[in-house]
Amino acid sequence: MNGLKKIALLAGLAVASTGCAMASGGNGAVMGAVYSAYKMGGNIGSGTGGSKTGQACATSYVGFAAIGDATVAAAKAAGGITSVSHVDHDNFSVLGLYAKTCTIVVGD
Numbered sequence: 001m002n003g004l005k006k007i008a009l010l011a012g013l014a015v016a017s018t019g020c021a022m023a024s025g026g027n028g029a030v031m032g033a034v035y036s037a038y039k040m041g042g043n044i045g046s047g048t049g050g051s052k053t054g055q056a057c058a059t060s061y062v063g064f065a066a067i068g069d070a071t072v073a074a075a076k077a078a079g080g081i082t083s084v085s086h087v088d089h090d091n092f093s094v095l096g097l098y099a100k101t102c103t104i105v106v107g108d
Helices: 002-018 072-079
Strands: 035-044 052-061 065-068 084-094 098-107
Touching (some): 052 072, 072 098
Antiparallel strands (some): 052 065, 052 098, 084 098
8 A cells, every 4th residue: 555655646746747837828829848938919800999908817827726817808808998909918837837828908
């Protein structure tokens, strides 16, 4: 039984040490094993202006817990936007331990 506990502990440590947190958003994704910080283009809306900006984010911790609301609707609400000009995404991750993706909406 003691050997089984050691194997379970080693397997758990191996899984935890790989880090599973990944940020992705937009029309594609890139991933750096150690560090990622990039912006990715999103969709183009029907709006013509761009005087307001709204942002909504979601965060992942070690791939075990992810929280947040990175929807276009949440970003529109945060910026008081009714007509969307375009949507972009800002992504960040470190060592697979922490990752954050933000949806950025520009419009009026």
